[in-house]
Amino acid sequence: MILNDFFILMKQELMLLLIIFILLILKVGKDRSNESLLHLINALLFLNLISGFIMPAEGMLFGNMFKTNALITLEKNILNIGVLLISMQSYSWLKNHKHLSEFYILMLSTLLGMFYMISSGNLLMFYLGLELSTIPLSAMANFDLEKRASSEAAMKLIISSAFSSGLLLFGISLVYGITGSLNFTEITPYLTAGPLQIFAFVLLIAGFSFKISVAPFHFWTADVYEGSPVAVTSYLSVISKGAVLFVFVSVLYTLFKPLAELWYNILFLLSVLTILIGNLFAIRQNNFKRFLAFSSIAQVGFILIGISGSSQMGTASVIYFVLIYIFSNLGAFGVVSLVSALTGNENISDYKGFYKTNPMLSWVLTIALFSLAGVPPTAGFFGKFFLLIAGAAQGNYILITIAALNMVVSFYYYLRIVRSIFMDSNEQPMVKLYIPWMPKLALFICLAGIVVIGLWGTIYEYIFSLSTGF
């Protein structure tokens, strides 16, 4: 291994490590005001994002344990965008928080874990990355230190994560027992859909399903989302889920390619169940964060349909959708987090008459919700369309019909919120909120993303062209 390779191939991970160390040093140094620290951190995160685009490289390290290529770099860049946006949006919440730098250290550690996970070429490496990305996350969920619900959320997250990690580990050990290797490329040729292999595979799928909250493994989601601070909730629903989805796609298409028929049927069942459960529960929610939790469960169901399609189209549409999902979901979460930080309101009924006092925020929230629902001309329409088209390539029109009709159900609950904002009368609507420039910029970026990513076809073409190899 040449040292040069090491720096170039792992530059995104090294960059994150560098930022973490800077934060640690700043922490032991003299006291700074939170605001200046936040500006500095956001500048660093921006640099981190930019550096991801410079000199993309392709190669393997550590005996094929760590791999990177243009697609993986792109996936990491997408996650970087999301982290920067979340950081900008939580400005109002973090401004007065005592443990600002710890929050970022924890968040960036999880991100580092996700990067390792995405880059893994070996089940051991994958597991290490996964653990690094989960354990600090539960500490983050506890970051509203004085709230009981927050610590409850953290407990639930750590226990369910531990359980799913157990499942994964059991699956991994079985795979090792069958094939005698943990290396992706060495495992694949030995897979023949024997009973033990199927058992191992089902365990792995269950582990993954926990992480991306696929029904029937979704029970932790709503409580954790509700209890955690909004910034952490959005991080959980966008970044953490996106990262696991990226890995899930590549694992299914490469590692478990010989079992394609098996996992197609599993995905069929899981996706229908997930969409149905997500939709039916989302209708009944009144807490905005719980609502977004269930709606994100339904979204994952749609993503599973995309994965069930053919390799290139499926990969491209899933990555494209996650990119869009980051912008749309963060648009919605951005408004929710501002409202929550400035007024403490987190219920949908509090948003009645919101348009009268906060027209701009109302429009941002509405457009983001439309994008989540898949209404043109927002990007969500294109994302959903391509996911379903990718799924339809298999010729399973029953699945597509169920999904398309479920989109109508999801319209109902998204429009219900729009109705509260615009139409329901309220004697005491929320006061006019003052928004600092940084969250405002973040919301603006989200809006721009929602509009541009869909209409500008080149982005999809670019992702599609990268989706050939893993």
Place this chain on the structure above:
Amino acid sequence: MNLNLLLLIPMLTAIAILFCKGLKQVRMTALLGSALQFILAFFLLYNFYEERTAGNISQMLFEFNYSWFAPLNINYHIGVDGISVAMILLTAFVVIAGVLVSWTMDSLSKEFFFLLIFLSMGAYGFFISLDLFTLFFFLEVAVIPKFLLIGIWGSGPKEYSAMKLALMLMGGSALVFVGLSGIYFNTNIGGLHSFDLVQISKFRIPMDAQLLFFPFAFVGFGIFTALFPFHTWVPDGHSSAPTAASMFLAGISMKLGGYGCLRVATYLMPDAAHAYSGIIILLSTIAIIYGALATMMQKDLKYINAYSSISHCGFVLLGIGMLTQTSITGAVMQMVSHGLMTALFFAAIGMIYSRTHTRMVAQLGGLMKVMPFISAVFIIAGLCSLGLPGFSGFVAEMTIFMGSWQNPDPMYRLATILACASIVVTAVYILRAAGSAVMGPITDSHFSELTDARWNEKLVAVILIGGIVVIGVLPFYLKDLITPGTQEILLQTGQALMTK
């Protein structure tokens, strides 16, 4: 001529509205934009004739093709034939009338006009699309603004109606989506799947796929145009909507469905259209009769027009289902005619409602004495609706009946006779409504203080009545415009008949 202008002008108008301040600026911008679009629509007609007389016989004119999502072979492909030109003209008429009729919309005027113009962009885009993806995109663009328009500015149980309308139309487009994906994966043009309308029409989709996906596409678009069991959004949606939105809904939005049934379902899957024509005719005949009878029972002017729209749009589907040259031409004419007529009707009802604050037939009376102009407009719309010769309704319905009669099957003839008979019912409810609401003594003493139409309302009436009368007196212009387009569709279905 560059068809992108048809999208660019509404888009720029909508953006300009965002920067306006106050009702006066907003409505002037909206009027300017829609007037420009109105002129452009006529310019398009003129150019279209120029090309045709110059001997350009290609099926679609002014095509523009841009590769949008190359890996999936999705293109932004637009172009027009005679049918599209007719529908674009209709849209331009209704939109300018809608802007004028909302001249005094003072609550949230900026948002109102923005949504109205945005909605019209969806309709224009839909009518010029030659790519199924583009078409579907614009179809959905034209749904959600309606939800907001009805829910915010509507009357009565507006939230309920808005939600019902949005969900039913979205359900329709979900079915359309399944139909389109079925079409896409069953085409093979140069080794690629395709969404291109013209290319698919030359490629024959396999019969079993047609039989499977025709119902999805037809019912999906049918929901937009009040196909019988899925018509329930129409009465609630129309009656709760503000006047301009009702005009748009009945005048254009329902035509999106008819156009889709014709252009996508029937044109691309002609064999299945033949196989299912009996069911289509059955459902549309039920819609015609049921709509007419239900109208008899209504007491609210808007409900009367909404239910009669179900009946009138049934004629469109009947004409499509009969699959003869004349009946399809009649169906397109009925779309244009009903669009203008129903927009006029809703405009007149809106003018009456804004003055009397009631739409109940029983509470109205003697309006002719206090507002002769509006009353006259109301009566003209009614007469056109019941198919009086000299107005467009007569021409269109007559053409459909003649076309339908050409179909020798006795059951089809029976359907034609029943549809004809519904005209009598139409006459009953229209004349009854007009008689008790407009004629007779003044029922409410404060009616006598009301004023007649203002200039903007007069202009609305002039524009829409102008369109209705021109089609009614000189129907051959419209017929000649759309006939080549319908011939092309018939060529498909005719081939289908032969292979059968």
